[in-house]
Every structure is written in C-alpha cells, then in structure tokens.
Amino acid sequence: MINTEQSMHACPACGLLCDDISADAIAKQQFSCGKAAKFYARSTSLNVQPQVNGQAVNLAEAVKAAAALLQQAQSPLIAGSSTDVHGARALVRLANQSGADMTHLNAASTLRNMKVLQHRGWQTTTLTEVRNRADVILMIGTDVVTHNARFFERVVWVDEAMFTEPAARQIIYLGGDKLKTQAGTSPDGRAPQVIACPSEQLPQVVSALRALVMNKPVAGETVAGVAVSTLAALAETLKAAKYATLIWISKDLHYEHAELTIENITETVVALNQKSRAMGLSLGGSDGDTSVNYAHTWLNGVIIDAPNWQDHDAVVWVNSFSPEAMPPAEVSPVIVLGAADSLFTTPPAVFIPVATPGLDTGGQQFRVDGSVTLPLTAAKPSEVPTLAHVVALIEKAIAIEGKAA
Structure with a gap:
C-alpha cells in the first residue's frame, strides 16, 4: 500500500521536476500547477493493442512490422524522442543499429x-543557487510561468534563503508580448518592474542593454520604443546587484x-562579472528534451540536430509525454512508439503503446538546469511495456532479419 503522507513524486510535466508531489495529491487531483494536473489526469493504461495500418495486432507482429520498415529504409529518422534518460539511451542504440538520424520535437529551440554554448560558452547557474543567492532576477522575453508554473513558488518567493532575503528580491520583466507578470509580485504586494517591447524588437533592446552594461554609448533616446534612460537604469541595477540572474526561455x-x-544575454552576464556577480539561467524544458540531449551528447559526442523531414524515408516517432504531438502529416511511413492515449489524425504504419515515465512506469530525468537527475516513480503503475523494452525487441528483430538476409 502506498503511504500517501510520505510518498513523493517528481513531476515530469515541465523541466522543474517538482519533487514534492504527494501520492495523496495525485489521487485527489489537487495541484497548484495546471501542467501537473493535466499530466496526472491522463489514463495511459487503456486497453490499447499495437496496430499495423490501423488494425489491432499482437506485440510480436507490430515489432516485426516496425523492424521490416526500418530495414527497408535508406535514411530513417528517430524523431519526437519524448522520453526519459533510459528511453533516450535505448533510442541512441536503435539509431546506431539502424543507421538512423535522431532528433527531438524541441530540437529547434x-x-x-x-549554438551559443558551442560558439562562446556561458556562465549559468542552478535553481538552488537562484533560490539561495539571487537578489535581482531579470526575465528576458518570457514570463517563465507559462512554461514553469511553480518557478516563483519553488525558487523565488520561498520562506528562507541562505544568502539573501527572498521577499526583498527585485523582479524585472524585459520585453515579450502579453506576459503574465502577476507571479512576480512580492509577498508584501510589491509589483515587478515591467519594461515592455514587442518580442520581435527584443534583439535590439538586449543588444543596447549589453552595451550599457559595458559602459558603451547608445545613440538616440529610445531603442525599439524603450527609453535609453530606462535601459541605463536597468544596467545600473544589474551592476549593483549582489547576485543578478538573467533568465530566458x-x-x-x-x-x-x-x-x-x-x-547578447550571456555576454551581458560575462560583462557584469567583471566587477560584480551575475549568472544566466535557461529555463523551459519539456518532453524530456534536456535528458535526451544530454544522453545523445554523452553517447555520440554531438548534440541533437533539427531534422530535414524530406531527407528521410521512414520515421520512428517516440511520444511518451505529449500524446497530441505528431510528426508532419506528409511524413510516411511512420512508426509510433507512443503513449496509449496518443492522438492520431491518420493511423500510422505501426503503433506500439509504450509506458509514460513518471505515470505508469519509473524512470530518470534531468532537471532543466542540468544540475541533478531525479528518479521518476510510477504514479499509476500499468502493464504497458517501457520504451526501452520495445526498442530492445525491435533491435532483436532487425538482427534476426539481418542474419536471415
């Protein structure tokens, strides 16, 4: 029996991996985060059989059909890749065996x-360091809560921190359209500073801010509608901070x-660190993108790239976390290794249900800041096979077919 008072789950619905989700909250659907509520409301233990061309078959038949399609393909692609560390490692093996390229549905972002990390490097921090040290938090082009709903609850407006007073933190939003800034209001009602500009003009504004931080002149009175004096004041605020954190998604x-x-954001951090202390922090993270990119880089020595769909004649689409996400309609044939609640407009060539980590099977995930991995516990254990198990079956079938040939 699950102890609902002590059993806690790490939630993979976003990159924060909030690890304070109780079994009781899951059972009663009581969450402060809409993404968590949607994730744990899913039913992935549906009585869904594997399918070939829309017709129900047993697992062995589906595996054989998938293996045959991969063997026939001249340039296969493993895409979607919505999974955890264990699933990612299995996909890398499958890609190496089948000669497939590999990508993720969030590869473009x-x-x-x-590209910045490779070209220039950067100085970034962790969620724990922000919680304990940040006194000025600048969110650039984002409101954060759209992607990481509990960021302020878990990191900013906390009860205590080691090296700063959380309630006194200065929150600043720079740029972006229709930002949700209410979460940046301090516990005592102090509203955040909002420096607005259209998203498409953010590059000019950030470039000007970097110049001002470096004490370089900026011509004119405004940049993309933002007063240079406002940006100069922001630059001085960042310079005076004990631990400024510049956040983007x-x-x-x-x-x-x-x-x-x-x-420009990361080089602004470099400039600030000449005389004060500042760090960058990239947030977001979804569909296991951080974990998959890390696993792929460790095992292959290169990062995940974005696909050219037209270059591939077969696609293995892996979809554990986002059942509604599918490849472009023109891609064919498609082998879907996805959650049982996957949504199809057109039935794929092969569909094999796989377990969703953190929901009906355990797993392991990297947090968006890359500093820790957390175990995922099955909230609703089911008999749906794991992605690693299904991939191993496909690999075996390919090997058998290869020997027969």
Whole structure:
C-alpha cells in the first residue's frame, strides 16, 4: 500500500521536476500547477493493442512490422524522442543499429542555446543557487510561468534563503508580448518592474542593454520604443546587484537568428562579472528534451540536430509525454512508439503503446538546469511495456532479419 503522507513524486510535466508531489495529491487531483494536473489526469493504461495500418495486432507482429520498415529504409529518422534518460539511451542504440538520424520535437529551440554554448560558452547557474543567492532576477522575453508554473513558488518567493532575503528580491520583466507578470509580485504586494517591447524588437533592446552594461554609448533616446534612460537604469541595477540572474526561455525567442539574442544575454552576464556577480539561467524544458540531449551528447559526442523531414524515408516517432504531438502529416511511413492515449489524425504504419515515465512506469530525468537527475516513480503503475523494452525487441528483430538476409 502506498503511504500517501510520505510518498513523493517528481513531476515530469515541465523541466522543474517538482519533487514534492504527494501520492495523496495525485489521487485527489489537487495541484497548484495546471501542467501537473493535466499530466496526472491522463489514463495511459487503456486497453490499447499495437496496430499495423490501423488494425489491432499482437506485440510480436507490430515489432516485426516496425523492424521490416526500418530495414527497408535508406535514411530513417528517430524523431519526437519524448522520453526519459533510459528511453533516450535505448533510442541512441536503435539509431546506431539502424543507421538512423535522431532528433527531438524541441530540437529547434534547443539548438538556439547550443549554438551559443558551442560558439562562446556561458556562465549559468542552478535553481538552488537562484533560490539561495539571487537578489535581482531579470526575465528576458518570457514570463517563465507559462512554461514553469511553480518557478516563483519553488525558487523565488520561498520562506528562507541562505544568502539573501527572498521577499526583498527585485523582479524585472524585459520585453515579450502579453506576459503574465502577476507571479512576480512580492509577498508584501510589491509589483515587478515591467519594461515592455514587442518580442520581435527584443534583439535590439538586449543588444543596447549589453552595451550599457559595458559602459558603451547608445545613440538616440529610445531603442525599439524603450527609453535609453530606462535601459541605463536597468544596467545600473544589474551592476549593483549582489547576485543578478538573467533568465530566458529559448522557445519564446522564436524569430530568425534568436541565438544572437541569447549570446547578447550571456555576454551581458560575462560583462557584469567583471566587477560584480551575475549568472544566466535557461529555463523551459519539456518532453524530456534536456535528458535526451544530454544522453545523445554523452553517447555520440554531438548534440541533437533539427531534422530535414524530406531527407528521410521512414520515421520512428517516440511520444511518451505529449500524446497530441505528431510528426508532419506528409511524413510516411511512420512508426509510433507512443503513449496509449496518443492522438492520431491518420493511423500510422505501426503503433506500439509504450509506458509514460513518471505515470505508469519509473524512470530518470534531468532537471532543466542540468544540475541533478531525479528518479521518476510510477504514479499509476500499468502493464504497458517501457520504451526501452520495445526498442530492445525491435533491435532483436532487425538482427534476426539481418542474419536471415
């Protein structure tokens, strides 16, 4: 029997991996986070059989059909990759055996960060360090709570911190459209500072802020509608901070060459650290993207890349966390290794239900700041096979077919 008072779960619904979710809260559907509520409300132990071309078959038949499609393909692709560390390791093995490329459904936004890290490097911090040290938090082009709903609850407005007074933290929003800033209001009712500008003009504003932090002149009285005097005051606030934290979410920077904006953010951090202390922090994280990218990089030595769908003649779409996410409609044939509640407009060539980590099977996930991995406990244990098990069966079938040939 589960002890509902002591059993706690790490929630994989976003990159924060909040590890204070009780079994009792799951049973009663009592959450302060809408993403957690949606995740734990899912039913993945449905009586769904594997399918081939929309027709129910047993697992062995589905595995054989998947293996045959992969063997016939000249340039297969493993995509989606919505899974945990164990699933990611299995997918890397399958990719190496089948000669497939591998990507993730969030690869495009992840690459914005990775290009900066590869080209310039960066100085970033962890959620724990922000909780204990940050006195000024600047959110650039994002409200954070859209992606990480409990960020302020878990990190900012905490009861105590080791090196600062949490209630006195200064929260500043820079840029973005229709931001939800209410969470930035302090416990005593102090509203956050909001410096607004359209998202597409954020690159100019961030570039100007970097120049001002570096004590370089900025011509004119405004930049993209923001007064230079306002940006100069912000630069002085960051310089005076004991531990300034500059936060961005790459998914929210969806415009051409957004990596240059991220580079300006991280180089602003470098400039601040010449005379004070500051750190960057990239948040967001969903569908296991942090874990999959780390596992892929460890095992292959390269980061996950974004796909050119037209270059591939078969796709293995892996979808454990987001049952509604599917590859482009024109992609064919598609082998879906997905949650039992996966949603299809058109039945794939092969569908094999797999367990969702943290819901009906255990697992392991990297937190979005990359500093820790946390175990995922099955909230609703089921008999749905794990992704690693299904992949192992497909690998075995490919090996058998290869010997027969």
